[in-house]
Amino acid sequence: MSALRIPDIEAFEERAAIAEYDGGLTRLQAESLAATQQGFASAGAYWRWLADYVVNRGLG
Template sequence: MFIPDIYDFEERAAIAEYEGGLSRREAEDLAAQCQGFRDAEHYWQWLADYVLTKRIGR
């Protein structure tokens, strides 16, 4: 699996919310699914686990 692109996630979610009329939760779920995750909760959990175990920014 690749490291998720947080900038792409945020941009897609914002567009889906404001241009697509989705709720923030729906928009974030869609953005997460575009990167291969089940939903936004899965996306954020995976990213948090990666940061903790791989020590990004060290």
Template sequence: MIPDIDAFEERAAILEYDCGYSRKQAEDKAAQSQGYQNAEQYWEWLADYVLNRNST
């Protein structure tokens, strides 16, 4: 499943500005809402997809 970048960014912004999370915490929570362990794993998966999507 391809991550929903718009939903990720919106969720992270809401958590950061409305809930007082740090940017890292907000991005981790947003990534977790899409089934990833944290934002790092989310961005790694997305980068790998972009770089390799035409390799198959």
């Protein structure tokens, strides 16, 4: 994933919810699926990137 591209948070949340409720996955499995669809290795990598972006680059 490019360091300059901000992940699509809405798409991530929507994809994870669909995978969890309609697909029968656990929340962690669903978030990992959503994260990989945006080019991250895992849900943990997605959340770490997002937290780093908010803390170090600021939002708003």
